[in-house]
Amino acid sequence: MANEPRAYRESIAEVIRELRPGVEVTTVEPERLEDSIPRLTPDMVVCNQATGVVREGVPVWVELYPDYASWSVVSVRGSRSTLDEIELPDILSIVDRTADP
Amino acid sequence: MRCGPAASMILLMERSETNRSRGKRVLLAMELRSYRQALAAVLRHLFPDVSFFEVDPADLDRETALLLPDLVMCSKITNLVEGLVPNWVELYPDHGFRSIVSLRGVRSTLDGAQLSDLVSVVDRLDPAASL
Numbered sequence: 251m252a253n254e255p256r257a258y259r260e261s262i263a264e265v266i267r268e269l270r271p272g273v274e275v276t277t278v279e280p281e282r283l284e285d286s287i288p289r290l291t292p293d294m295v296v297c298n299q300a301t302g303v304v305r306e307g308v309p310v311w312v313e314l315y316p317d318y319a320s321w322s323v324v325s326v327r328g329s330r331s332t333l334d335e336i337e338l339p340d341i342l343s344i345v346d347r348t349a350d351p
Numbered sequence: 352m353r354c355g356p357a358a359s360m361i362l363l364m365e366r367s368e369t370n371r372s373r374g375k376r377v378l379l380a381m382e383l384r385s386y387r388q389a390l391a392a393v394l395r396h397l398f399p400d401v402s403f404f405e406v407d408p409a410d411l412d413r414e415t416a417l418l419l420p421d422l423v424m425c426s427k428i429t430n431l432v433e434g435l436v437p438n439w440v441e442l443y444p445d446h447g448f449r450s451i452v453s454l455r456g457v458r459s460t461l462d463g464a465q466l467s468d469l470v471s472v473v474d475r476l477d478p479a480a481s482l
Contacts, residue, residue, distance in 0.1 A: 256466075
């Protein structure tokens with residue numbers, strides 16, 4: 251989890267930890283995201299700007315509200331879609347699809 | 352039905368009297384729905400005795416007048432919220448780093464607000480602070 255602002259990043263992380271106890275959730279500051287990927291090798295990343303490292307190195311990623319837009323971009327193993335007004339259940343569903351392809 | 356300022360004030364006072372005996376109410380009206388939903392989910396889990404209401408920011412004033420919450424968390428504070436609600440948090444206004452917290456009229460700023468800060472605000476809701 252590397253999205254801004256911090257309180258929301260922490261909130262989504264807490265929800266996933268609570269509702270998906272088998273999933274390990276790590277939060278990092280956005281500027282540390284690229285450094286964290288080789289170290290953590292995450293199955294999924296949630297961030298506000300999906301960089302090349304994220305797009306090429308992470309199987310599932312969510313670009314959440316880029317530039318505070320209302321839409322988000324989801325990529326699940328190369329299949330990309332855009333969601334307008336993404337909701338918390340959507341994020342949980344993506345977590346589920348990451349854990350159980 | 353429309354009513355004049357005096358009748359509106361009486362209505363608000365009656366609601367305030369009714370609300371003295373009820374549980375705490377927190378209205379969440381931040382922008383970006385999944386963020387609002389996630390924060391509400393965490394707070395509901397931590398404070399099962401507090402009622403949390405999620406509304407679109409466009410409905411903030413209307414829902415504030417209806418619910419008379421003890422605390423509002425929103426992205427942009429309004430005059431009506433400032434006038435009616437004893438406690439409020441303006442969270443990351445204009446997508447900035449700084450948030451503003453007002454607890455019973457005492458205002459402070461919060462840089463880089465964390466989840467624990469928001470939990471602390473809910474935790475500090477005092478029964479005497481009810482409308």
